[in-house]
Amino acid sequence: MKVKNICCIGAGYVGGPTMSVIAQKCPEINVTVVDLNEKRIAAWNDKDVENIPIYEPGLSAVVEDARGRNLFFSTDVDEAIDQADMIFISVNTPTKTYGIGKGMAADLKWIELCARQIARVATSDKIVVEKSTLPVRTAQALKNILDNTGNGVNFQILSNPEFLAEGTAVDDLLKPDRVLIGGDLDTEKGKDAMQALVDVYAHWVPQTNILTTNVWSSELSKLTANAFLAQRVSSINAMSELCEVTGADVNEVAKAVGMDSRIGPKFLKASVGFGGSCFQKDILNLVYIAKSFGLNEVADYWEQVILMNDHQKRRFAANIVKTLYNTVSGKKIAMLGWAFKKDTNDTREAASIYVADYLLNEQAEIVVYDPKVTEEQIYGDLDYLGSRPDEENRKLVKVVNTAKEACSEAHAIALMTEWDEFLEIDWQAVYENMLKPAFLFDGRKLLDKHKMKDLGFKFYAIGN
């Protein structure tokens, strides 16, 4: 079968970029991305393509190419479901904040709502694709909901997890290491559905990079990939603490270790701790699944990756307090960067939120500058933690428009995100405008230690 109409439910960080690339590469397929969030859809449809709701290098050009031709953004979910022969579900699956599995399991509320809506609306056969990251065996639950509608529609469920990383989403989508498609390999209908999705990706991805597996392997591979990646970051971060007490330099250790072809150089950059919407959520989910099968050793093994990450964020903040003579009360701390990594406006689970919260509990005054994150987002992130009244966050935290302004008259700077522009800062001028001693804490190992020390900074970097 040839796919003619695709619908994607969820116009977020995954649905938006993924569907834009599919539409650009498959001009004969109509792609409609739908969302309940009217503001988000309006932003995707904004006349000025620079105002689309997600910042990703190269994304606006892709959207401009396809939007209005075969790429559409809409809030009419029913209509798009009705028209589609293939439906991607790309809604959020955050960690549950209530009930059984609170703080661990993935909240599948939005997934189930999608399934019920598809079941209610569909009058013709559909291929339903899990694009969201889901616990292994979710496809079974989806199938149960879809198959119990009694309207005779045939649903094929595929798992097609997304591996893009934010900040490089467009590149990752254009040149994926692999595309993974899980489906029912035992039936002709299952195989046909898989082939239909393979044919979509084959417009631009070499066949050798398109991997087909059974559904459960596909679902579990996504959680496994994120667990392995996060584990590397926690491993090097654990070493960074050991480096700090032994005189080793974590960058040198990472380079030496990464040159072993069995280990490889990627994801060995020590940092103030990994953030982002995926790593923590997906590992907690993995831990929960392992525990629910009684596999306690497996669960404990992976949980340690999260515990190490929490420790890394906490000890970075604690080191600031300790170094500033054991008190930051009433002191101005400039935070450079708020996003969880460079080249994205996403702040979900960013280390900066937790470091700021720690410092605010110590009564610091914080001034934040991030080139892509809005003031509203920063206050929202702090308010969400509920550590203090919202008004207090507005009183103690200021958000400014330049790094220079943030650092002026500061007691200390905490570099939280590795934005390229922080390399271009006139650090001499920054030094001159700070209170002395001028403390600089580099949570990303971005800056040149010798240069910063020569300028006069009291300089501290992770793992050094």
Ligand SMILES: NC(=O)c1ccc[n+]([C@@H]2O[C@H](COP(=O)([O-])OP(=O)(O)OC[C@H]3O[C@@H](n4cnc5c(N)ncnc54)[C@H](O)[C@@H]3O)[C@@H](O)[C@H]2O)c1
């Ligand atoms: N962010 C990433 O880099 C990334 C990468 C790979 C996989 N994932 C996974 O992809 C999924 C989506 O992540 P995201 O970052 O795009 O989330 P997101 O929160 O940015 O987007 C999800 C969107 O779905 C919409 N939505 C929720 N329920 C809906 C419904 N019933 N009908 C219509 N719209 C609905 C929300 O309004 C929201 O705009 C998650 O499972 C995530 O784990 C994310």
Ligand SMILES: O=c1ccn([C@@H]2O[C@H](COP(=O)(O)OP(=O)(O)O[C@H]3O[C@H](CO)[C@@H](O)[C@H](O)[C@H]3O)[C@@H](O)[C@H]2O)c(=O)[nH]1
């Ligand atoms: O060597 C490294 C690499 C990353 N990080 C940090 O780890 C976090 C996650 O970074 P990254 O993985 O690059 O971004 P994400 O967008 O979270 O992407 C991850 O999560 C996605 C959602 O599941 C997956 O699709 C991607 O494959 C996976 O890399 C960020 O805070 C990074 O700063 C480090 O500290 N050191």
